[in-house]
Amino acid sequence: xxxxxxxxxxxxxxxxxxxxxxxxxxxxxxxxxxxxxxxxxxxxxxxxxxxxxxxxxxxxxxxxxxxxxxxxxxxxxxxxxxxxxxxxxxxxxxxxxxxxxxxxxxxxxxxxxxxxxxx
Amino acid sequence: xxxxxxxxxxxxxxxxxxxxxxxxxxxxxxxxxxxxxxxxxxxxxxxxxxxxxxxxxxxxxxxxxxxxxxxxxxxxxxxxxxxxxxxxxxxxxxxxxxxxxxxxxxxx
Numbered sequence: 001x002x003x004x005x006x007x008x009x010x011x012x013x014x015x016x017x018x019x020x021x022x023x024x025x026x027x028x029x030x031x032x033x034x035x036x037x038x039x040x041x042x043x044x045x046x047x048x049x050x051x052x053x054x055x056x057x058x059x060x061x062x063x064x065x066x067x068x069x070x071x072x073x074x075x076x077x078x079x080x081x082x083x084x085x086x087x088x089x090x091x092x093x094x095x096x097x098x099x100x101x102x103x104x105x106x107x108x109x110x111x112x113x114x115x116x117x118x119x
Numbered sequence: 120x121x122x123x124x125x126x127x128x129x130x131x132x133x134x135x136x137x138x139x140x141x142x143x144x145x146x147x148x149x150x151x152x153x154x155x156x157x158x159x160x161x162x163x164x165x166x167x168x169x170x171x172x173x174x175x176x177x178x179x180x181x182x183x184x185x186x187x188x189x190x191x192x193x194x195x196x197x198x199x200x201x202x203x204x205x206x207x208x209x210x211x212x213x214x215x216x217x218x219x220x221x222x223x224x225x226x227x
Binding site: 035044045046102103105107109112 | 150151157164168172174206210216217218220221
């Protein structure tokens, strides 16, 4: 079945970087954009950016420009989101999500990865 | 950037009720509007895309409508499983996506 499986929880210190992975299966990985969305504890959803797995082209939300890097490895059908210069307010659950044939809507989501930033 | 404003932030209703959640965009977003349902500790689930198209497997008691800057999600005959938080999301031609702040649907 179509699924996205993310890497496990992370604890990082302020100023460090974190890299979250998202393993896709059950569909043609390069055929669908992959997005990253985060959710701080008790808060709403925040779009971070997207990657075209076919070309590697990316678009980032303005507030993350310069701090986020999205990449992919088509040989292992995985997408990655790296966030640098972490702050305490980056503590959140990070989700990968696929856009299917759904007009820019996210039809498949990963299970989420909790990233905690604490000294 | 396009801002999305949902109302109400919290909605109390009973099983069997009909409820409507509104999402307003700061400028016209054409048809690039989707709705998601999220339950505590779970990833969001796509309910509706392109304003009114029901995602496969979503019950027909969910419906979406609207155009331009104002959109609504309606749930008829609320079921116990529907109590959750709902988010609208837009896509703009500048390759940017924005979520509404969410509407928590609670049992009255």
